[in-house]
Amino acid sequence: MPCPLFIDEDFAIKDNSRIKVWDPFVRIFHWSLVLLFIIAFASEDGPENIHVFAGYGISLLVLFRIFWGFVGTRYARFSDFAYGKASQKRYLKSLIKRKPEHYTGHNPAGGLMVFILLGALLMQCFLGMVIISGDGEGPFAGTFLSIFSNPFIEELHDALGHGLLLLIVIHIGGVIVSSLLHRENLIRAMVTGKKNRPKEECSDVTHS
Numbered sequence: 001m002p003c004p005l006f007i008d009e010d011f012a013i014k015d016n017s018r019i020k021v022w023d024p025f026v027r028i029f030h031w032s033l034v035l036l037f038i039i040a041f042a043s044e045d046g047p048e049n050i051h052v053f054a055g056y057g058i059s060l061l062v063l064f065r066i067f068w069g070f071v072g073t074r075y076a077r078f079s080d081f082a083y084g085k086a087s088q089k090r091y092l093k094s095l096i097k098r099k100p101e102h103y104t105g106h107n108p109a110g111g112l113m114v115f116i117l118l119g120a121l122l123m124q125c126f127l128g129m130v131i132i133s134g135d136g137e138g139p140f141a142g143t144f145l146s147i148f149s150n151p152f153i154e155e156l157h158d159a160l161g162h163g164l165l166l167l168i169v170i171h172i173g174g175v176i177v178s179s180l181l182h183r184e185n186l187i188r189a190m191v192t193g194k195k196n197r198p199k200e201e202c203s204d205v206t207h208s
Contacts, residue, residue: 017196017197018194018195018196018197019104019194019195019196019197020193020194021075021104021105021189021193021194021195022075022076022189022190022193022195023072023073023075023076023193024193025064025068025072025076026068026072026073026075026076026193027190027191027193029061029064029065029068030190031190031191032057032061033058033061033062033121036054036057036058036061037054037058037164037168039054040054040055040058040161041161041165044158044161052128052132052137052138055124055125055128055129056125058121058124058125059122059125059129062118062121062122062125065118066118066122074105075104075105075106078115080105080106081103081105081106081107081108081110081111081114082111082115083108083111083112087108088108088109088112090108091107091108091109092108092109095109095177095178095181098181100178100181100182102182102196104195104197107178109174109178110174110175110178113167113170113171113174116167117164117167117168117171120160120163120164120167121164123160124157124160124161124164127153127156127157127160128157129145130145130146130148130149130153131149131153131154131157132149133145133146133149134146134149134150135149175187182196184196
């Protein structure tokens with residue numbers, strides 16, 4: 001049940017049911033990453049310069065997100081969703097029972113996926129830069145890393161790309177399931193930045 005409406009001291013009607021969670025930087029990062037990943041994956045066998053520049057863009061986004069994970073707003077910080085195994089198991093069990101625990105920011109499963117995706121994307125971009133260094137391009141050109149530009153690394157880069165696609169499908173599936181069980185549009189939340197306020201916070205805000 002959402003938080004009730006209330007009237008403040010200026011006799012203005014306020015809606016307590018929504019809370020601002022995702023700041024503009026997180027939202028821009030998320031949708032920019034979606035766009036660049038689509039471009040990078042679609043151009044895998046196409047024009048190399050498009051694929052490479054999309055990879056550079058992804059690299060910058062991931063590095064920014066890591067930085068923002070330490071100095072950003074409350075729900076953007078890694079410390080807010082770095083849950084232990086016990087919390088992750090408890091949350092997954094609550095999903096199976098169709099009585100999921102509500103989290104204002106990332107839930108334990110979503111938080112774990114964020115870490116996995118950031119790590120995988122960082123590795124994927126690194127491998128891509130190693131590959132092009134063999135042609136004398138990129139930040140690793142002329143370094144010892146260029147000697148690792150070989151068919152094995154290319155196959156690993158390709159396999160990780162498809163692995164990332166699988167992770168993204170799992171992520172989307174998790175978002176859909178959580179949206180249905182929580183009765184909350186999590187995709188819209190990543191556009192507007194607002195989510196449903198947990199019920200236990202309603203009375204505190206209403207009486208503040």
